[in-house]
Amino acid sequence: MDLMLNNTAYNNSLYSNEITTYGMTGTGIRLTETVNSNNIYSNNITTNGSASIGILLSATAFSNSVYSNIVVTYNESSSGIGLASTVYNNTIYNNNITALNATKSGGIVLINHINNNTFHKNMIFSLSGGIVVNGTTDIVAEETRFNTFTNDTIIPCSLGCAGNYQDIVLTANATDITFTNVSFNKSRVAFVPRDLGVPVEKNNLTIRWFLDVRVARNTDNTALQGAEVVVNNSFGANVFTDNTDANGRIATVTVTEFTMNGSVPFNAATDTCVGINNVNITCFTPMNISVNLSGYNSNFTSVDVNRSKLVNVSLSLAVDVTAPAIVTGFNASSPLVNDVINFTGNITDTGLTGLIM
Numbered sequence: 001m002d003l004m005l006n007n008t009a010y011n012n013s014l015y016s017n018e019i020t021t022y023g024m025t026g027t028g029i030r031l032t033e034t035v036n037s038n039n040i041y042s043n044n045i046t047t048n049g050s051a052s053i054g055i056l057l058s059a060t061a062f063s064n065s066v067y068s069n070i071v072v073t074y075n076e077s078s079s080g081i082g083l084a085s086t087v088y089n090n091t092i093y094n095n096n097i098t099a100l101n102a103t104k105s106g107g108i109v110l111i112n113h114i115n116n117n118t119f120h121k122n123m124i125f126s127l128s129g130g131i132v133v134n135g136t137t138d139i140v141a142e143e144t145r146f147n148t149f150t151n152d153t154i155i156p157c158s159l160g161c162a163g164n165y166q167d168i169v170l171t172a173n174a175t176d177i178t179f180t181n182v183s184f185n186k187s188r189v190a191f192v193p194r195d196l197g198v199p200v201e202k203n204n205l206t207i208r209w210f211l212d213v214r215v216a217r218n219t220d221n222t223a224l225q226g227a228e229v230v231v232n233n234s235f236g237a238n239v240f241t242d243n244t245d246a247n248g249r250i251a252t253v254t255v256t257e258f259t260m261n262g263s264v265p266f267n268a269a270t271d272t273c274v275g276i277n278n279v280n281i282t283c284f285t286p287m288n289i290s291v292n293l294s295g296y297n298s299n300f301t302s303v304d305v306n307r308s309k310l311v312n313v314s315l316s317l318a319v320d321v322t323a324p325a326i327v328t329g330f331n332a333s334s335p336l337v338n339d340v341i342n343f344t345g346n347i348t349d350t351g352l353t354g355l356i357m
Contacts, residue, residue: 002026006033013039019046026052028071031061040066050075054097058084066092076103080126088115092122099126102162106132107154110144110174120150128162130154130184135173135203136194143173143202153183166190170203180208180254181308187268189260191280204261210308211253215244215291218314223248227293227315231255233284255305258283272306291315324348 002021003014009031019028028045030053031038045054054071057064061083071080080097083090092108099105107124110117111134124130131154135144154167167184170177172194191203215227229250231240240253258273262280266273273283285306291299296315303311328345 003029005031005035005038007035008033009035010037013041015039015042017043017045019043021047021049021052023049024051025049027056028052028054030056030058031064032056032058034060036061036063038064040064041068043069045069045071047073047078048075049078051077053078053082054080054099055095056082056084057087057090058082059086061087062089064090066090066095068094070096072098072100073105074100076101076105079104079106079109079128079132080124081107081122082109082111083114083117084109084111086113088117090117092117093120094122096123097125099128102127102160102165104128106130106169108132110134110147112136112144114144114147116146118148118150119152122152123155124152125155125157127157127160127165129165129169130157130167130188132169132171133174133177134169134171134194135175143175145174145176147176148178148180149182150180151182152179154185156185156188164190168205170205172203173201174203177205178208179205181210182207185268186271186273187266189263189266191260191263202261204259206259207257208254209257209305211240211255211287211303211305212310213244213250213253213289213291213313214310215248215293215313215315217296218316221314224293224296224315227291227296229313230290230292232288232290234286234288235284239287255287256284257306258285272304274304274306289313 005012021028026047026049028047029040047054052075054073055066073080080099097107099107106129107126109132133144157165167188169190169192171192193201213229215224216222217224225244225246227244231253232238239255242250244250259282260280264278264281273281274285286302286304289301291313293315295318297318299313299315301313325348
């Protein structure tokens with residue numbers, strides 16, 4: 001038997017339930033018809049019938065939190081977590097999702113006007129498709145948009161997968177979909193047209209990663225505080241400028257590797273957008289990192305940020321190659337025998353002045 005919250009249900013918690021369903025449409029937990037501000041967590045859900053989604057949010061479900069659930073589905077048309085028909089502002093995180101049927105059973109599926117939802121730290125495995133975003137409209141102004149995925153992991157399917165398996169699928173006007181530090185295979189991203197008879201369709205996604213920089217002295221790896229770090233993308237646009245802290249670190253920077261608005265033939269072996277010449281992709285990497293600190297030689301590093309990275313930058317002490325300025329003089333121009341002669345000298349070097357008597 002499934003659990004359901006519907007018809008203006010709010011401020012409820014469903015947690016620590018063991019749910020197993022059989023038969024067609026045996027969804028595990030469903031939130032439907034104007035439900036909001038509910039917490040769904042720590043449930044163990046297994047569905048066995050067709051069209052039996054693990055957790056379903058639909059028909060104006062908003063501002064709900066779905067987290068720390070274990071979801072397993074076995075039959076066709078049974079996604080792990082599904083959002084359908086005007087669902088917005090929900091937070092879905094720390095769920096372990098397994099969809100074990102190769103027919104229309106994606107791990108996470110968004111379909112029909114799904115906006116401003118946040119996903120993070122979910123573990124996703126599916127034989128059908130990892131994350132599927134389907135606007136289900138031929139009207140560009142009504143697309144599904146502004147959904148974000150952060151620190152999620154799509155476990156690659158290698159055996160028993162659907163013939164058209166993809167880690168990420170966008171279709172039918174799904175726009176402004178952002179993936180930050182999400183583990184996936186870049187050669188398994190597809191933009192699928194809703195209808196070949198409707199030529200105008202807008203789909204796009206953004207891939208971002210975390211960049212950390214540590215600056216240290218090259219001789220002993222001592223962290224250097226106060227070093228200015230400037231990060232520019234491949235177009236020369238500034239992404240970050242600030243100084244290192246006492247640990248030689250900067251605040252973590254979120255950088256964009258690329259944006260896509262159509263399918264691109266990625267080379268799975270290279271795992272980077274660098275060098276890809278395709279109208280459907282804009283590549284913002286490598287990131288060009290300049291580091292400057294008084295008394296040290298500047299450093300310039302170019303890094304292909306195609307995954308989240310820590311970049312270690314070593315600075316060497318600057319060598320003073322400017323000769324000191326020396327001015328000397330005597331206190332007498334024509335000294336006689338037994339006269340006392342004073343010799344003075346001023347030496348100036350790198351801002352330091354010494355007087356020798």
